[in-house]
Amino acid sequence: MNVVINGETKITNSTTLADLLKEQNYTGDTIATAINGVFVAKTDREQTLLTDNCSIEIVAPVQGG
Template sequence: MKITLNAKEHDLSAKTLAEALSELGMTSPALATALNGTFVSRAKRVDTRLTEGDRIEVLAPMQGG
């Protein structure tokens, strides 16, 4: 299915948000995720189903100054 991740289109076989992150190599536990503009906690990613055209935003903490 086609989804948009951080404004870039991807074609994935994943059915859930957790599977999508894994398929895309985003395995860090320190990620914030949103699906179609709504925050999704780490605990709910495994149960959050994806559908064609969903928009996923992923943010990771950055260090520096």
Template structure:
């Protein structure tokens, strides 16, 4: 399905947010996720279904100051 990931169009096979995070190469990394501007906690990713045209944001923590 076609979705937007961090503002870029992507084609993914995953049906859930958890599977999409893995498919996109984040694996078990500590990241924050949002679907269509709504925060999705890590514990809810497996139950969060994705649909054609969804907007997914994946944010990794940054270090420094």
């Protein structure tokens, strides 16, 4: 399926947001996620199903200064 992650089109076999995060190597508790502009809490990622061409925003803190 095609999804858009942070503005970039990607192909994935993941069916849930949690699986997609693992596939894309987003780990840890400090990321925020949204699908089609709607915030998805960490506790909901396992049950949040992806759809073809959905828009996913993943925000992670940046180290440094």
